Amino acid sequence: MLNNRKSALIVGGGAIAIDVHLPRLRGILGATEILIVEPSQARRAELEGRLRKMGVRIAGELPKNQSFDYAVVASPPKFHFDYFRHLKDSVDHLIIEKPMTRNFAEADLLVREAAASRSRVYVNLPRRCLDSYRMIRTIKEEGVFGPLRRVSYKEGSMFNWKVVSMGSFSKDLNGGGALIDMGPHGLDALKIFLTGLELVSTTMDAGGEAIEANARLQLKAEGDIEVEFEVSRNRFLSNRCRVEFANAVVACGNSDNELRLTIGNSTMQLLRNKNSALLSGNVNALFSKFYTDYVKAGRNEEVGPANAADVMRIIDAAYSQAEIVPSPF
């Protein structure tokens, strides 16, 4: 690390690394010396062509005995824990893509090792930046509409990421399908206003080595709050979080700042930031806010490994307990 020159390492040269992390490492964190480690020779060749003029170096292996100000682990989840171990004492700020690990055992170990390491560890869960979930928490804590009774979280659309590997559909590389892909975002968002989440039951449309496209979890929070959590990679679900209080219903978009209040037959919008990119669900704005609010500020209390590990606990239990109900289509 040289004076005023920030260095960054990105492990994994996939779309999320190049399209999300690279520009923010440069633009928000001010990294000027960037190394991308990508094991695939073909992908390295492609990245070299694209990124040569940006002064980004590409390598096939992690460098030995080199420190970095920032590092991003954006490899298949199978390798997240190993890369964490490799980097934890040579990086100041370490961002790990979700899911933090493939299973709870690795997550639990990571939490303990991170506490004793040099790195401040962040898990890329940018919905923590939304105001909507925080407002739901405030409404709940203040008891404005009575006790919270029930939560329904649904997120689903047709998978359309331009992936360049089998990772998203490999149990070995990814740990699963829709649940481990989308579950970390949603479950972490629920943790903003719910505590003590415990799994009651799970159904999925595939199990074993097959990769589920649909998962539905029934959970309980704080002992008696019913929580329904559903994710899909081939169905169009509402993409909303619906929170039923005794006297009103509050609903928000899963990844935008829209928040609506319904009392009886009347509905009104609670958050009125119409010009906010966050309101419209601009994911780029959300990623940028994550970098600004957490990584640049050096704050990881809400986006650190402990929170992510609790989410993995639920996901891990869901996979091990799931009832497999094949889809009709």
Next chain:
Amino acid sequence: MKIAILGASGFLGYDFFRLLDAHGMARPEYVTIFTSFPGSLVNLARHPIHVRYVPAHLLGSESPPAEVDAIVNFSHPFAERDGLDIQRQTGLLADFLCRAMSADRKTRLVHVSTMSVYEPFSNRGEVSESAPLHPPRSDPYARTKAAVEQRLIQAVPGERLLILRPTVVYGPFSKYWTDDILQLFHTQEQLRCGPLRGRVQPLLGRDLSHVILAALQDWRSGIYNVPGPEAVAWREFYKTFEKVVGHARIEEGQGSVPTTRALLQQLVTDTAKTAFQHRNFVPLALKAYSLFPPALRRFSKNTFRQVSARTQVSPPEDQSAGPGRSIGGDFFETDRLVSDVKFKSAFPEIQRTRLPDTIASLRDYYRYRYDTAA
């Protein structure tokens, strides 16, 4: 029976895989899936499968499937991928299939082509399999489909080759002829469209899967049109989806004489589309771009973005203005009918499903795909 399937992650291939699965024929030791686009595996990956991921640009060096009883090819490039245009990808695909067939003299090939090879239809009645194929330059999908057929006919002994030319195929996960239409009806109360008087023979995807399975179990070679059981006007096809969704209506206009401005606009758009698709366009454009001064580079970049957004090449099956955001135009006023005489003679056991008989199952599919209850 050991089968290799190319394009199993697409709508038709996935339906065929499910049919095999229902017959206990889809276990990983029996079926190998080839894919060049992992992003389309979301449905197929729900099954224990053996997948060989072959990026498009590596198909030329990939070993073809060995010791299989049959290869079923649903695959066809729809867009540029890995830096290769669709003509180049088509060539690699045809090479791959020909290599596979010459490597093993017992393997049979079922190649799923399309009625688009008969374009332009021009209201010429029911087209038979013996009709000469001259798809126009403006239709790269039809041209590349015809090109693959020709390569296979030249390279593969006739007794080992079955080419199927289905018509408009619809059913669960069919993007253009089911999913996009459901999306339109789901999101709009009223759909205004142009005249829908042209006739087609819609074919349920599952019926095509039955044809392929029947052929594999009791081999039949040759070239066959595979149309749906009856000719219906496009309006009847769309009204079926009206009934499936239940809360939207189609309002069919009677058409109007296009203005000179509209004609000119269409001419410029179609010309630009053709130019963009030519394999020489990008190299020439890059060469010209490198000679521009910086200010002109910025201008040309912005202009290109705007123009290419307006002349976005439609997906091949959508090229003649398929469902998309608007329904109308010449495509829906022209009859696209094929003869099924030869098909019925060779596949007498196949029962094809009429449109009205699909409403209940399509409604179940619609409710599966769209669960918007919060």
